[in-house]
Amino acid sequence: MLEWIKEPINASEIGLKESDLQGASAAELQNLELVNSESYEEVLKKAIKLVKKDMEGIDPIALVKEELGHMSDNISRLLESENPTLNKVAKYYFQSTGKQIRPLVVLLLSQAVNDMVKNRQEISASGAAGSSGLNAAGQQRSMDQEDYRFMDVSLFDNSLDNDSVVRDKLIRSALAEASNGKSMYLPTSNNGYGLVVLPPQRRLAEITELIHTASLIHDDIVDQAATRRGMPATHKVFGNKMAVLAGDFFLARASMSLARLRNPEVVELLATVIMDLVEGEFKQLGNSGSSKFNESELDVFNYYLQKTYLKTASLFANSSRATAILGNTSDKCAEVAYLFGKNLGIAFQLVDDLLDFTTTSKMVAGKPVQGADMKLGIATAPVLYAWQENPGVLGPLIARRFKEPDDCKIAWDLVHSGQALAKTRTLVHLYAEKAMASLCLLPPSPSRQALLNLTHSLIYRKF
Template identity: 50%
Template sequence: MLNTVSRYYFSASGKHIRPLLVMLMAQATSVATKRQGRTSILVDSDVDRIDYSLMDRSVTQNIHSDGESRRVNQLIESATRDGHGGRPYAPHVKEGLTILPTHRRLAEITEMIHTSSLLHDDVIDHAETRRGLPAIQKTFGNKMAIFAGDFLLARASMALARLRDPEVIEIMASVLSDLVDGEFKQLKNLEDDDAPMAQPDERAFNYYLEKTYLKTGSLIAKSCRSSAILSNSTDDVVEAAYIYGRNLGIAFQLIDDLLDFTVSAAELGKPVGADLELGLATAPVLYAWQEYAQLGPLVARKFSQEGDVAMAWDLVHKSEGLQRTKQLASHYMERAIEALAILPASSARDALEHVTLSVLTRTK
C-alpha cells in the first residue's frame, strides 16, 4: 500500500523539469574546468576506475548486518559482473558530454523530494486535483498521503547519503529545511502583520520573493549546484550553476503564479484561482494592489469573506499585475541565462538556455 500511494503522482504526466535540469547541468559542466583535491570516494579523474555500485550498497562488501542488506548486495554484484557490462553503473557519454551514475541518482533524489512536497502540500491546501488526477488525499486519505510523503523523503535521504559526497549531502539536506521554512512563510502574506495596508511596499515584495525561493527556487538551485559538484567543477562553475538554478526557479514560480489567473483547470492540471482560495497574495495580486488600494483589506484577511476571491480576481485582471509579473519573470530568466556564459559552448548549454526561455511560454 505504501508503495502504491508513494507512486501515485509518479504515474501522472508531470513536467519533470528538475531531473531534466540536473542531467543537462551534468553534461554542460562535464566539459568545464575541474577542481583538484576533492575527497569524495566517487570522484576520480578516471571515471572508469570508480565503483559506482557503492551508491546502492547498504553495508561494506564484507559485513552483512541483515538479510535484506545481503540480498541487495547480491543483486548489485550480479548486475556488475562480466557479461552484464556494468551498465547500471556506467557513465553515459554522448558528443563528449558525460552524465555520471551519481548525476542520475541525484536527478531521482530531486524528483522524489519535489514529489514528497506535493503530497504534503496537497493535504495542507485541501487540494482537489493534481496533474489531472484527484489529489492524493482524496483517493487514499490524509494519513496515507502524509505517510507516503515521509516515506519518499526517507528514501531520498538514504539515496542522498549513499552518494558519499559530504558537500552534496549538506547542500541537498538544506533544501528540506528551506521547504519547511517556505511553508511557514506562506502562512502569512506579509512579514509584518501590522504592515501598512495602503499598498505593498518593498518589504512585501522581498518577503514574497524569499518565500518563492524557499518553496520552489531552492530545490532547483541547489540540485543544479550539486550536479556541478558531482562533475568535480571548479568553485566559479559551481556558483554559476547555483545562480542559474536560483533565478530559473524564481522565474518558474512567477509564471506558475501568473498561470493561476490565465489558463483553464484542464490545461493547468489543478484548479485555477487556487492561490486566492488559499488566501495567498502572489505577485499578480501584489502588483494589482499597487493600483487598487481596496485590495489591501482583502489581503489582510486572506480573502476569507464572501465575494473577496471574485473581487480580487477581477481587480487583478483589470490591473497590469499579470503583465508586470511576466516582466519580472523575464528579468529573472535573463539573469539565469547570463549565469550560463561561464560554461563552455555545448549542446547541453544550449538546451539549458532553451529550457529557460520556454518557462515564459509554458501553459502548465
C-alpha cells in the first residue's frame, strides 16, 4: 500500500478512452493500470468502510477546540513589537480568523502520532501497527517529562545585545499574559479521549499559520486582490510597502520561533516550505509553463502539479512530517505523515481550482471566485484539461495569459462544454484516495478518524 501511495499520478492521462490507448508505450499502459488498479481501490474501500462509522461520528474541530481557540491570540503575542505601526499592521490579519485548516491538520495529526507513541505502536514495513515504542537510538519515548519552557528562550546569550533583550522581554511578557499562559508549556489533553498535543507541536501549528498568512499577504500584493477573509486586503489598507514588510515580519518571527524548537530537521523542513512558496510563485508567474505548450501534455501537467505542490501542498506535507518528528516517532511514521499532507494539499488546491469554475457565489471564504485565476492569467487544471481537448484554440489564449477581451469567456465556455471539470474531479479523488490511504496506515484512534473526516469534508466541498 505504501509503495502505491508513493507512485506519482499521471494527470495528463485522466479520463482517457480505450481507443486513446492505441499506440501507448508499455510503460504508459503500466502507469495507467497502476492508477486504475482495482486491487488498491478495493483495499482502500474496505479500509474506509471499516472506519466510516467512527469517522462520521467525530467532529475534527471539537478534538482540538481549546488549542484552536487560543491560536490567533498566541500568534498575535508572538508578533509583539516595540513599533506601534508594525503591531497594527501585523495584527490586522488576525482580527478575523481564516479556516485554520493547516494548524487543524497539525493538531489532529499531533494527537494521532502521540497516541501511537503512548501505546507503543509503530508502522511496520507492511503498513500495519506494530509494538515498538523506541526511537532510532533505542531509547524509550516520553511525552511529559520535558521542560518545554525552552521554546521561548533564546538559543544564544543575548545579554550583550540590548535590542534582542528588549524583544525577548516583550514577547515573553505578552505570552505570559495570554489566556492560556499558565498552560502554554504543558501538554494539553482536553477532548475526553486522553489525546495529547505537545507544546512544540502547538507552536508548530502557530508557525504554519504564520507562514501561510505571510504568503497570503504577499500573494494579494502580487495579484492586486481587493479582499481577504471578508476584509480589505492588507495592502489596500496600509499600502504595498507596509504589507510587504508585514509579510516579511511574519516570516521572520515564524523563523525565530521555529529555531527555538531546537530541532534542526524541523527547522529545515519549514525553511524548505518558505523556499517552495517563493519558487511556486515564480512558476505561477511563468503561466503554468506556457513555453512547454509545444511539448508533451505530460510536461504541461507536471509543471502545473509541481507548482501546486510548491505553493500549497509543501506546507501541508512538510508540517505534517515535522509534526511526527516533534512527536518523536519513527522515520516510517514521518514518511506516512508527509505523504498524507502532500496528497491532501494537492487535492485541496485542486478543489479550489474547481470552485473557481463551479461555484454560483461571488465570494467564497471571503475571496472572489468565478474565473478569478484566469483573470490573473493563470491556467489551472480545468483549463489544462480543456486545452487538452482544444489545443489549437486554448493554447494561444493561455500563452498570452488571457489578455484579450474575450479570452476568459472563450476559455470558460470550453471548460464547461467538455470533460474538463469531470477530469479535474477525478484527479481530486485520486489524490484524496492516496491521502486517506496514508491515514489508514496509522493505528486507529479518534484523531485518525477525525483526519479522515476532515479530508473527506475538504475534498467534497461544494463543486
